[in-house]
Amino acid sequence: MKLDLGEETEKMNNVCPFSRQIEGYCESDRKKDPPSFLTEHYETCEKCRPQFLKFGKELERLEVLIPQVKKEDIREQEENILKNWNQFRRKRKRRLFFF
Amino acid sequence: MSTKFIKQFLSSHLHELIGFSYALSGDMSSCEDSVTDSLLAYSFEKKIDNFDETKNRDAVKDISKLIFGRHLSKKGLSIEEKSLGLNPKERFFLLSDFERAICFLKYRMSLDATEIGHIIDMNSYEVISALSNSRLFLAESELDKSNGEFL
Numbered sequence: 123m124k125l126d127l128g129e130e131t132e133k134m135n136n137v138c139p140f141s142r143q144i145e146g147y148c149e150s151d152r153k154k155d156p157p158s159f160l161t162e163h164y165e166t167c168e169k170c171r172p173q174f175l176k177f178g179k180e181l182e183r184l185e186v187l188i189p190q191v192k193k194e195d196i197r198e199q200e201e202n203i204l205k206n207w208n209q210f211r212r213k214r215k216r217r218l219f220f221f
Numbered sequence: 222m223s224t225k226f227i228k229q230f231l232s233s234h235l236h237e238l239i240g241f242s243y244a245l246s247g248d249m250s251s252c253e254d255s256v257t258d259s260l261l262a263y264s265f266e267k268k269i270d271n272f273d274e275t276k277n278r279d280a281v282k283d284i285s286k287l288i289f290g291r292h293l294s295k296k297g298l299s300i301e302e303k304s305l306g307l308n309p310k311e312r313f314f315l316l317s318d319f320e321r322a323i324c325f326l327k328y329r330m331s332l333d334a335t336e337i338g339h340i341i342d343m344n345s346y347e348v349i350s351a352l353s354n355s356r357l358f359l360a361e362s363e364l365d366k367s368n369g370e371f372l
Binding site for chain 2: 180183184185187188189190191192193195196199200202203204206207208210211
């Protein structure tokens with residue numbers, strides 16, 4: 123019997139092993155920075171480079187979709203939270219004093 | 222926690238905490254309350270008086286966990302009305318609470334799978350799988366859009 127490996131498996135076989143290694147590094151726990159020889163390879167290898175560019179573009183698109191709050195935009199909230207914080211501390215101290 | 226510490230802490234990390242709260246609720250007006258409550262709840266348990274970036278990172282993670290718990294408990298009481306927005310930025314809010322939390326913690330707060338798992342009570346394999354699913358969903362939605370434009 124002949125197994126039908128399919129298009130996806132064929133694609134996977136064409137991927138350079140370094141490329142899979144670097145993805146493994148980035149996805150697994152506590153391995154934020156892959157070794158430099160791997161990143162250099164990923165950027166320059168003929169097989170890996172299209173993958174590298176594809177992921178880069180995908181990441182760019184994703185980052186636009188994920189909400190971002192900038193420090194400059196929340197000055198007012200920061201002041202309010204600090205005010206509430208101080209009020210809370212004062213009340214707590216007063217309550218302790220009455221006991 | 223001293224006022225001096227809280228001032229420094231907020232100026233460094235408030236945008237992350239408010240961003241996380243917004244990523245969950247999609248409502249900027251509720252973020253201030255959510256962060257204040259979680260911050261106060263955290264201060265009951267822990268006492269930090271010195272500004273130390275490594276300890277602060279742990280504080281950010283613990284406060285994020287409280288924000289997430291608060292969001293889930295509040296969500297059970299309200300009736301959700303979410304329209305399927307066509308705006309691509311709104312598509313993020315079509316992801317589940319867990320997926321939104323994971324995406325934000327990964328891409329905006331640069332946490333790894335174990336740290337994310339601690340915040341949302343999942344193991345790292347589930348986090349990686351959910352991250353990959355949401356990435357596919359968001360990338361597909363963008364592709365659908367560009368295909369539509371092309372046709």
